[in-house]
Each structure stands twice: as structure tokens, then as C-alpha cells.
Amino acid sequence: MTTQRLNIDLSTVTPAQIGEAGLIPCGVRMRFAAGEEIYAQEEEADLIYQVVSGAVRTTRLTSDGRRHIGDFYYPGDLFGMEAGPEHRYSAEALGECEVVFVKRAALKHYGADGDRLERIIWVATAQQLARTQDHLMLLGRKSACEKVASFLLDIANRFGGDLTTLPMGRQDMADYLGLTIETVSRMLTQLQAEGLVEFRACRQFRILRRGALARLAAG
Amino acid sequence: MTTQRLNIDLSTVTPAQIGEAGLIPCGVRMRFAAGEEIYAQEEEADLIYQVVSGAVRTTRLTSDGRRHIGDFYYPGDLFGMEAGPEHRYSAEALGECEVVFVKRAALKHYGADGDRLERIIWVATAQQLARTQDHLMLLGRKSACEKVASFLLDIANRFGGDLTTLPMGRQDMADYLGLTIETVSRMLTQLQAEGLVEFRACRQFRILRRGALARLAAG
DNA sequence: CGTTTCATTGAGTGCGATCAAGCCGTGTGG
DNA sequence: CCACACGGCTTGATCGCACTCAATGAAACG
Numbered sequence: 001m002t003t004q005r006l007n008i009d010l011s012t013v014t015p016a017q018i019g020e021a022g023l024i025p026c027g028v029r030m031r032f033a034a035g036e037e038i039y040a041q042e043e044e045a046d047l048i049y050q051v052v053s054g055a056v057r058t059t060r061l062t063s064d065g066r067r068h069i070g071d072f073y074y075p076g077d078l079f080g081m082e083a084g085p086e087h088r089y090s091a092e093a094l095g096e097c098e099v100v101f102v103k104r105a106a107l108k109h110y111g112a113d114g115d116r117l118e119r120i121i122w123v124a125t126a127q128q129l130a131r132t133q134d135h136l137m138l139l140g141r142k143s144a145c146e147k148v149a150s151f152l153l154d155i156a157n158r159f160g161g162d163l164t165t166l167p168m169g170r171q172d173m174a175d176y177l178g179l180t181i182e183t184v185s186r187m188l189t190q191l192q193a194e195g196l197v198e199f200r201a202c203r204q205f206r207i208l209r210r211g212a213l214a215r216l217a218a219g
Numbered sequence: 220m221t222t223q224r225l226n227i228d229l230s231t232v233t234p235a236q237i238g239e240a241g242l243i244p245c246g247v248r249m250r251f252a253a254g255e256e257i258y259a260q261e262e263e264a265d266l267i268y269q270v271v272s273g274a275v276r277t278t279r280l281t282s283d284g285r286r287h288i289g290d291f292y293y294p295g296d297l298f299g300m301e302a303g304p305e306h307r308y309s310a311e312a313l314g315e316c317e318v319v320f321v322k323r324a325a326l327k328h329y330g331a332d333g334d335r336l337e338r339i340i341w342v343a344t345a346q347q348l349a350r351t352q353d354h355l356m357l358l359g360r361k362s363a364c365e366k367v368a369s370f371l372l373d374i375a376n377r378f379g380g381d382l383t384t385l386p387m388g389r390q391d392m393a394d395y396l397g398l399t400i401e402t403v404s405r406m407l408t409q410l411q412a413e414g415l416v417e418f419r420a421c422r423q424f425r426i427l428r429r430g431a432l433a434r435l436a437a438g
Numbered sequence: 439c440g441t442t443t444c445a446t447t448g449a450g451t452g453c454g455a456t457c458a459a460g461c462c463g464t465g466t467g468g
Numbered sequence: 469c470c471a472c473a474c475g476g477c478t479t480g481a482t483c484g485c486a487c488t489c490a491a492t493g494a495a496a497c498g
Contacts, residue, residue, distance in 0.1 A: 062438035066360045070352060083345035088352060122341050126302035129348045132355060133289060133307060139358035140397030141285045144486065170445060178359030183486055185446055202445060202495085219281040363454065389477065402454055404478055421463095421477060 022078065022120055023050040026113065027100040032093035041090040045082040047101045048121055051075050054097025055167035058089035059175070069176040071131060072168065074158060078124035094167045139178045142219050147177040148187040150217040152197060156207055166203040241297065241339055242269040245332065246319040251312035260309040264301040266320045267340055270294050273316025274386035277308035278394070288395040290350060291387065293377060297343035313386045358397045361438050366396040367406040369436040371416060375426055385422040 029052065032038060038049065041060060049056075051073050058070040058079065070089045073079045080101070082088060104121070107114035138150055151173060156164045166173075174181045191197050196213045199205045207213055248271065251257060257268065260279060268275075270292050277289040277298065289308045292298045299320070301307060323340070326333035357369055370392060375383045385392075393400045410416050415432045418424045426432055 060356060062356070062360060064438065066438060068356050068360045070355065081345065081348075083342070083349040088349060122344075123302070125341075125345055125348060126300065129300075129344060129351060130302040130307060132348060132351045135355055136289065136351060136358060137279060137281070137287050139355060141281060141287045180487060181445080182447085182488085186486090189446075219283065219285060399455060400477080401456085401479085405454090408478075 022076065023048065023102050023117065024052060024100050026110075026117065027102040029098060029100050032097045032099070034093060034095045034097075036093045038091040038093060038099065039080065039087050041087055043087050043090075045080065045085060045087045046103055046105055047080060048078060048104050049080040049091070049099045049101045050078050052098040052100055055094040056091055056097060056099070057094050057168065057172060057176075058091050060089050067175045068178075069172060071128070071135070072155075072172075072176070074167075078121065079128075081121060081125045081128065094172070137219075144177075144179055144183050145187050145190065146216055146219050147179060148173075148184060149191060149196070149213050151177060152191070152205065152207065153210075153213055153217050156205075163200070163204060163206050166205070170202075241295065242267065242321050242336065243271065243319050245329075245336065246321040248317060248319050251316045251318070253312060253314045253316075255312045257310040257312060257318065258299065258306050260306055262306050262309075264299065264304060264306045265322055265324055266299060267297060267323050268299040268310070268318045268320045269297050271317040271319055274313040275310055275316060275318070276313050276387065276391060276395075277310050279308050286394045287397075288391060290347070290354070291374075291391075291395070293386075297340065298347075300340060300344045300347065313391070356438075363396075363398055363402050364406050364409065365435055365438050366398060367392075367403060368410060368415070368432050370396060371410070371424065371426065372429075372432055372436050375424075382419070382423060382425050385424070388422075 027050070030038075032054075038056065039045075039047070053075055056073040056077075056079060058073075060068045060070060062068075071079075072094070079091060080087065102117060107117050110117070138147055142150065152164075155166065159165075168176075170181045170184050173179075174184045177184065179187075188197075188199065191213075192199055196209050196216070197205050197207050246269070249257075251273075257275065258264075258266070272294055275292040275296075275298060277292075279287045279289060281287070290298075291313070298310060299306065321336060326336050329336070357366055361369065371383075374385065378384075387395075389400045389403050392398075393403045396403065398406075407416075407418065410432075411418055415428050415435070416424050416426050
């Protein structure tokens, strides 16, 4: 894990949208190796992170070891926002990954630029809520097939382009969708057999019939 | 549905915590009858609501009619906060219910009191996110029995006291927990048979062995 | 090339859904 | 006051989807 502080005059930073610049010009950069922990559950939550490159997952474990993935974060996404003083999930790098972070408590000393960041963080919190609500519907009322279809569509939309590379393995997909790894695998095979998607390798796919896939995903 | 505007000098309002005063001294009051819609999905979302008395549920439907409940709101709770311009759920009164609302866009004209409300709304949004994340874990990784146990504990903690009255019926519980009404009923019967809870009527219960129930709910 | 890790496939099981009665409290009209 | 209907809840029987257990296949790595 390597750290690098950026010396940028905050007063010259232009207003930026989340995902375009966001925290990047203001924060501290760090690199993480595959699987490395960025922060732990129940750790103090005073830092806000943004993905620069790679991808991040947030996870939680039950007392008896069942794992659940809260969300995946890709370049531009903010994560680590909490209502209380502690992180409710742990965050881990999915593969080699670079993030930038700012100390939230320090933003008030940054004047107008601090206000801009505070605002960006609140908007990101509200967007996270919206995503989490969609996720609720997926877990509560969709079949295994619909879950997997939704997931593929979501990630393909997120990255755009024809061919999409999955940054996570089957176990992560399963823990995100509330399924087992075997069921995820079976549904992928089935969707491919039906000609809705095509897998070039187990982490590379292309959507062949977007309309049909979206109809399935809608539930 | 009756509306009543309160004439209170905003400059005299003392700082208040969410749930103690919150929006109540500043907003417009409304009453709703059982089942009445407070706002609709995809309706413009410029109002923030707080429950004064009674209870509220937020619901969503899939294209083929499956229903999903996002959350229940009780006196003191804020609801209706959205990331985008539209409501993502509809909100309905659970039984006779009174709410108060403020127009979010107007808060900036209220000076210090508007700032206080803005802050309260953001905190409520972050708290809603935390609740929704707990709900995710429940839907994704818990058995029917654990779901129902979690639900009873959550609502009993929310209201305190020995005897708890459920403001919602079995169908609402089922749609919140991602189960069917029959499964909810069976699990309630089972929990009662095991001596963990006792139902006096179908909407009134008491927790008999809180530790055991909590252990079940934890998963 | 052997080892390890991850993904797929198959067989069998079980949990929760579905379908179908029955039960019970509540309200209504005779 | 009882007869009846209605809606919400419970219970029973059966079904099917997703889980479990197990084996095989396919990459990645030393």
C-alpha cells in the first residue's frame, strides 16, 4: 500500500461533478493490491473515498459467517459515507486499485472548496441510497434469473461499450445477489444458452439481445 | 384529507433533534385516512415529510405486479428524501395518520432555521441509508424465521414498552420481508410455539425471551 | 508439469411458494 | 339477538426453485 500526498492549490480547483473530478484534486492517493482491505467494519469513519482506478467492494459478515456485499464501486464513485461514527461495512480492493480520500472533519477549514466537497458528499450519499433501494427490490422480489440479468445489465450500462469485463469473481456476484455461486453459474449458462448474452471468457461478456435481457431484469 | 397551516415565527424555533421537533414547528400539517396515498411513485419530489402520528409505508410495484415495501415510518421519522427529482416509491398511510411537510426548495429563504432543517434532512437521508443497508442484509442472507424475528425485534425496540401493537397487517410484513403472507404467519406461529414471543391478538405481541430472539435475528 | 484456485455441471434435498380449505373477528341486516 | 357475509389470518398439502453436496473442468501460477 503506497501513499502520495498531492500539493494542489485548492483555491484554483474548478467546480467539478462527482465522477469527473470530485475528491481527486484535493485528497490523498493510495494504492491497494487485490483483496487488500481499505477500511474495516466498525472502524472509525472520518474519511471519504473515491475510486480512481480499479474497483472496490463493501462487505459484511453475519455472526455465523454468511457474507453479504453492499455494493461495488468503480472509477469516479465515492464510498465510505456513514450516518454514524463507524463504518458499517468493510471495504476491499477488487484487484489492483487506486483510491483518493479526504478527511471529512477537515473540510470546513477549506472554505468554498470544502463546501463544494461537502455538497458532493451529500449528493453521493443520496445516490447511494437510491442504488441501495434498487438493490432491495432485487433481493426481495426477483428470481435468480432476474437477479443475474439485472446485474449484467447494470454493470454493462455502468461501463458502456460493447464488451464488458467483470472486475469480480462468481463468489462476489453471488454475495451481492443473495445467491450461491452455483446458482449464479447456472443462470449465466442459461442466459447464454438463450442467446441473451455471450461470454468470451468467464469475466468477459457481451449483451446480444438487450431488450429481452431488460425485460427479464425488470421482473 | 385535511390541511392546516401553522403560523409560527421561525426565528423563535429552538434547535431540535430529528424526532423531537424536526419539521413539526415549521411545516404544513395533513391528515390521511387508512390506505390513503401521500405521494405517488414518479411524482415530483420537492416535499419532505415527517410523521406526527400513525404510521406510513413506502411501496413499489414491479411491472408484473409484485409488491415491495421499502420501509415503515413512525412518529418523528422523516421520509420522502430523494436523490433525483422524482419519488422512487409511493407513500401510503397505514391506518389513520398525521404528517407535516416542508418544501425543500424553499428552505434557503428561511435563514438559520432553513439551514437547520437542511442539515436535519441530510442526516435523515444518511440514517435512511443505514436502515436500508440493514434491510439488504436481511433480504439477502436471512432465512424466513430470522427475517420475522428481526422484524419483531426492530419494531419492539422502535416503540419500547412491553406490549407492542403492530400498525401493519401480514401482507405488509410479507412485502417488507420478501416473503409470502403464509410464510410470515407460519413463522409467527412457530416463534410463539417456541416461547420466544406471545401474541395476544394478531396485531399485539410481547417478547418473552429477548436474548434468544436476538440470537435468531442476528443470523 | 504439478498445484491451486475458480468455474461449471450433476444429483438430490429442503425451504419457502403456491393452491386450497378452514377459522375468526367484525360489521350488517333481518 | 342471531344469521350471514366479508376480510384478514391460519393451517394443511403439494410443488418447484434454489441450496447443498460432490465431482469434473479450466485457467492461473510457481
